[in-house]
Amino acid sequence: MDIDLISNILYAMVRTGTPLLIVALGELICEKSGVLNLGQEGMMLMGAVVGFVVALLSGSLLLGFMLAIVAGMLMSIIFAVITMELSANQVATGLALTIFGTGLSAFVGADFVGKPIDGLDPIFIPVLTDLPIIGRMLFGQDLIVYLSFVLFGGVYWFIKYSRPGLILKAVGENPHSANAIGLPVLKTRYLAIIFGGAMAGLAGSYLSLAYTPLWAENMSAGRGWIALALVVFASWKAERVLLGAWLFGLASILHLVFQGLGFSVSPNLLAILPYLATVVVLVILSSNQSRSRLVAPMSLGKPFYAKS
């Protein structure tokens, strides 16, 4: 295998893994606060369609990305109000949000299917881009990929070292204790949910504005679900989310690799790999009860009723 091919595979791996990484980081924060939001897919699709339509009409990619983030946040606020204020079941609400987002995005984007747009260009960094093997992977990407590196660093630091990160973990583990010692449970959960929405919106617009610059119905193709699995796969640790997102990215482009190596395997068969990997990982993780109990936020998915 020549160096160019490896370099290209790594480049494509990171590029493919980026939307997964972004949405999974958002979900990670959300789940750390004890909230399970299954609406990732719906929020991503809304981000994708809003980003595309805005960018096409205004001619500004930046505006597209920004409003996509806003769209994701608005979607997540719907979820937050229903689950926090009305104490609805998180799983049911999240599923409803996905169905809602899928339908609404198809409706909004109906007139824009197949329209062309100039996607986001890569930004080459002098010297670094030309490094062998990892040059293109890390320094030949577009702005959003670089942003995903920054987001990863930020989330990692936030959870591990910051005081608000500690509060986030405390709220996710035991909201009643957190309330008793005076931590703002609902506010923390609101912010975490909204961050998750913003990330899903951004990830969605990355798909429609950079990865494959066009809008197609249901174009997120299950990435929101993979991201959910990814968070479990990563056992709620940011560094493993990064690793997992890139691994899943690699699995998605394996057919290119095989072509490059001269094997002929049906691309359809290879396309199931990420999903298969998800199932395998979930089975392995849940097979060990004690491990899964120690790593998951203890109050994940449980509503919190403030008593006064």
Added chain:
Amino acid sequence: MPKQPVPPRLSLRGITKQYPGCIANDDVHLSIAPAEIHALLGENGAGKSTLMKVIYGLVKPDRGELLWDGLPLEVKDPAHARKMGIGMVFQHFSLFDTLTVTENIALALGDDAGELGPLAEKIRTVSEKYGMAINPEREIHTLSVGERQRVEIVRCLVQDIRLLILDEPTSVLTPQEVEVLFVTLRQLASEGCSILFISHKLNEVKALCHKATVLRGGRVSGACIPSEQDTTSMAKMMVGDDTPVSTTYPKVLGDKPVLEITQLDQPSHDPFGVHLKNLDLTVNAGEIVGIAGVAGNGQEELLASLSGEALSKAGTVFFNTSSAGKTDVALLPPDQRRALGLGFVPEERLGRGAVPEMSLTENALLTGFLTGLVKQGMVGWQKTEAFADKIIKDYKVKTAGRHAQADSLSGGNLQKFIIGREILQDPKILIAAHPTWGVDIGAATAIHKALITLRDQGAAILVVSEDIDELFLISDRIGAICDGELSPIKPTPQSSIEELGRMMAGDFSPQVQPATEGTHA
């Protein structure tokens, strides 16, 4: 000292808090001087919890005011309370299992916590100063219950503490640990900190507290100096005059083994669980065996393998009831064990003892289905309702009626209902976990009497409890469980609180006679 009177550290004036359907606090007056250890006595539901939540800023009173060092103060929230120097040790700990001691304490301190490194150092120093050494690097789930309480207390001590509130702090401790706690509290008080000690254990209040205020039904029903009172007179203040407060029951010894555990060795699948190690236990017909122990030492695992929620290796658990002779039940599920005459009162009332969202009638059916309430797969609702009514009537359950949801009942009333449901099915074996936990004295007495009556009818009864006084009161034989191991079970009159305390801490050696000879060397 000049005669200028020192204003009380805290005084409450006419605190009133009403919830829909009940008055939790009604015109409560209370005052605590600096360096005073003040007891707040009362039964469950007397309004103790609400009152301390008012002081700690978790609940806003409808009326009344709070004076702090003589000046009016409105506590906005717990953070504000902490800032004023009010610390609180909760009954159900407000700790986070997967975080370290330092992180837990940093969370409560808010922005004053500073860097974790220096804070850990401070935790070490403070905890050693007060004789409650803890390692700040440990994660909470690796600590024992007693150690967790230390973390809660140290959390209050690392800041400038002027009033420490403790909510039933001794309920989770061995008698020896209680002694250590009292030494710490006395030291704190001698340094000028006021302490509000919430309890319903009169002996402890007598031993520790300078003054006491008694609540009943949300109102102050009396105030006294505990050292000048006897426990009966304080109990009267708590429960009113018409409830009998103390009684003793004759001790008996059973003959025929009905429940037998032999060499039960059971690893736990739960990372927070306890491995049961080679347990041997026999409960005879017509006796009550009491098992003491600090929470989390294997009680749950033991109860689960007796009730059938956890299955064990064949040949480790036997029932010997009249219907089938000696039967190996280790592999039988709960309903088949019930069919052999088992009654079971689990520790958790809502969720395992009763389904919270279901009516009392439906909850009565849940374990009563083997007593003829279900015929050919059809529920006989009339019979079930009659059964529920009988439980409510016989056990004086305070409720709106059999249609009331289980979670609408207070803890004590639900417990009476669950105990009643099991006893009225006339079990040959009754296993009861914490039968009177959180139940007021009057109801506890009723439950004890019901257990004694059942015993006298020839049932074999196993009681697992953290309340040592209760175990000594009703058990005929007594022992303790510690870290999954069972101490020898002795006839109650031959045991002592001191010995049981050592057993709860894992020291199963026979009582050492005080050396009277050969020590003068």
